[in-house]
Amino acid sequence: MNQETRSKHSSLKKRAKVAIGRSDGSFRDRFKTLDSKKKVNLRTAKINTNRRVKNDDIASNVEDGFYKRRNDSGRNDENVSNLRGRRTESDDSRGRGSKLNYRGRNETSDFGGKKKRIYADDGGSKLRNNVSDSKSKVFDKRESSQDGGDDWRMKRENSENRSGFLRRNGDAKYVSKNRVFDKRESQDGGGDPRTKRENSENRSGFLRKNGDAKYVSKHRVFDKRESQDGGGDGRTKRENSENRSGFLRKNGDAKYENSKQTRGPVEEHKFGVKKLKVKKNVSDDSLEMFDRPRRKRRLFRVEYPHDTANKRFDDSLPTIDNTTEQKKDSDTEENTEMSQNAQFRAIPLNPxxxxxxxxxxxxxxxxxxxxxxxxxxxxxxxxxxxxxxxxxxxxxxxxxxxxxxxxxxxxxxxxxxxxxxxxxxxxxxxxxxxxxxxxxxxxxxxxxxxxxxxxxxxxxxxxxxxxxxxxxxxxxxxxxxxxxxxxxxxxxxxxxxxxxxxxxxxxxxxxxxxxxxxxxxxxxxxxxxxxxxxxxxxxxxxxxxxxxxxxxxxxxxxxxxxxxxxxxxxxxxxxxxxxxxxxxxxxxxxxxxxxxxxxx
Ligand SMILES: Nc1nc2c(ncn2[C@@H]2O[C@H](COP(=O)(O)OP(=O)(O)OP(=O)(O)O)[C@@H](O)[C@H]2O)c(=O)[nH]1
Ligand SMILES: [Mg+2]
Structure with a gap:
């Protein structure tokens, strides 16, 4: 381990200690605030107890630079987990309270010194994870609906990622140098996720959400999904996004926008209406490397009818005179043939x-x-x-x-x-x-x-x-x-x-x-x-x-x-x-x- 890595680790350790010191107070305070917003009546005490346990767990994880993602379905994204060099954790490990999940320094360094926060769920229904790097600030709010069931409301504001993964509901988001505002709201207990992303800025990377992959290059993405009822309808809106060239994929459809510049600073959202506004970003030299080279297509017009498959055309096509002559010859032959057939058909039939x-x-x-x-x-x-x-x-x-x-x-x-x-x-x-x-x-x-x-x-x-x-x-x-x-x-x-x-x-x-x-x-x-x-x-x-x-x-x-x-x-x-x-x-x-x- 070289000197630079050691210094990184030591700085991380210090930050982790600070986080542990704050965790008992600040985390708990935050959850209290959230709980009051959620208006959860009966479960509040239980949730707080669980969260205290989780905070201890988090503290131990953060200390080792370890970030663990869990959810109640036990789903783990293998790719990302492998990338981070982490092992998976079974659900029964939740009850271990303050027991530390020891991770070696190598694993910490594999993770890249990213600050991670884990929020416990109520009754073990869902866990949401938010990851950002050391330079990022993440504000995460969760709200549960009035019925206090399985729905969570999540909001991420003014987050800034240089590079890293955002994971939510088992989907991974890779965002490079971006700000992501993400909000999910659900108004009823139907289990429909509602998401909002504002003021996000991507230079290059993949955004994946609900199984769909979004590749965004040099643009800001505003993405909002809202649904008013529990019927499973998702509504998405992206504003303030900037594209120079790239693919926007949404719900399996790919939209390729090339050199289309529009300015739409504020989103205008109507339920049931999908709107996509692309805004050109300020000039940034680093963005140029993601520009796709524009191909100049040469179109060839085939003036003659024979098979052109697997044939490369020269610029010089056959002269019009030759083509005309050939056409005339073929027409004459056709006429002769037709006249012979016509003659045959004209033969009067003898009964x-x-x-x-x-x-x-x-x-x-x-x-x-x-x-x-x-x-x-x-x-x-x-x-x-x-x-x-x-x-x-x-x-x-x-x-x-x-x-x-x-x-x-x-x-x-x-x-x-x-x-x-x-x-x-x-x-x-x-x-x-x-x-x-x-x-x-x-x-x-x-x-x-x-x-x-x-x-x-x-x-x-x-x-x-x-x-x-x-x-x-x-x-x-x-x-x-x-x-x-x-x-x-x-x-x-x-x-x-x-x-x-x-x-x-x-x-x-x-x-x-x-x-x-x-x-x-x-x-x-x-x-x-x-x-x-x-x-x-x-x-x-x-x-x-x-x-x-x-x-x-x-x-x-x-x-x-x-x-x-x-x-x-x-x-x-x-x-x-x-x-x-x-x-x-x-x-x-x-x-x-x-x-x-x-x-x-
Ligand atoms: N549909 C049909 N096919 C026939 C008829 N008569 C012959 N053929 C077919 O025509 C082909 C040629 O038949 P042949 O009897 O060998 O013709 P050929 O006049 O002796 O030919 P050469 O010996 O080469 O001069 C064969 O495949 C026959 O099956 C017929 O009345 N109807
Ligand atoms: Mg014969």
């Missing part, structure tokens, strides 16, 4: 096609419709099954040729690999992923014989399947977009063209068109080729279950209109769904005629 679509349950349908029609929706391609049948396999296929087993027998990457044309062939062509392979499985109800994938470009060779000894079904590779190298794609597209234009025994090409997208330029290319080579082809709309029934009808009418002049195009246009089985039976009937009347 006969609409009725056909509805009868065959084509288009997007709800399961309840299938159920009502008697189809078992648990089966694959249920609409192709017999109504009310629970067999997963088709019990009876109307066309005998499609009852035969589907067997793969050849795959060709080049025309020289084509098998000899022993049987009449029906080929399935179309864009990649349009549903060619799936349709083969669905027609024969033999799932898994032909491989399918949701990835465009699975079928890359011409695959030949025998359907018994009557018919040959040919699965062609698709054209258009596919997950394959360009060279490979070009080679198989050339092979398809060669096959449909030169293949002997090819009796019909089913050109599959996705109902949703309609015909694309590549489809027209193939049609032109087949027209030139006089290969018979028939349009089959696929994936009808993904489009609304009216759109299925519109698409069918649109394609029929486009192919009106085509000589090799065969009627009628077919509409199927491999998923639901809609239209499969009709297609089967049409194709079985090919085998029946085909001549090799």
């Amino acid at each position: 006969s096609i609409i009725s056909f679509v509805n009868e065959n349950l084509l288009g997007r349908r709800r399961e309840i419709e299938f159920k009502k029609a008697g189809y078992d929706i648990e089966l694959p391609s249920p609409l192709d099954n017999i109504p009310f049948s629970t067999s997963s396999e088709r019990e009876r296929i109307e066309e005998p040729v499609f009852r035969n087993k589907l067997t793969f027998f050849a795959a060709a990457k080049v025309s020289s690999s084509f098998p000899p044309p022993d049987l009449p062939e029906i080929a399935f062509a179309g864009r990649s992923n349009v549903g060619k392979s799936s349709l083969l499985n669905s027609l024969t109800r033999q799932w898994g014989v032909v491989r399918t994938s949701d990835k465009p470009g699975l079928t890359q060779t011409i695959n030949f399947f025998n359907l018994g000894s009557k018919l040959c079904l040919v699965d062609l590779p698709g054209y258009g977009f596919a997950y394959a190298k360009e060279e490979v794609k070009e080679s198989w597209e050339e092979l398809v063209k060669e096959y449909v234009s030169t293949r002997e025994g090819l009796k019909r090409v089913c050109l599959l068109i996705d109902t949703k997208w309609g015909m694309k330029p590549r489809d027209h290319e193939l049609i032109d080729l087949m027209e030139r080579s006089k290969t018979k082809y028939q349009i089959v709309l696929t994936k009808t279950d993904l489009a609304f029934p009216v759109d299925v009808a519109r698409r069918a009418m649109q394609i029929e209109e486009n192919l009106r002049t085509k000589k090799s195009a065969l009627q009628p246009l077919m509409m199927v769904s491999s998923k639901t089985g809609a239209g499969i039976r009709t297609l089967r009937t049409v194709l079985s005629n090919v085998s029946r009347f085909a001549r090799l």
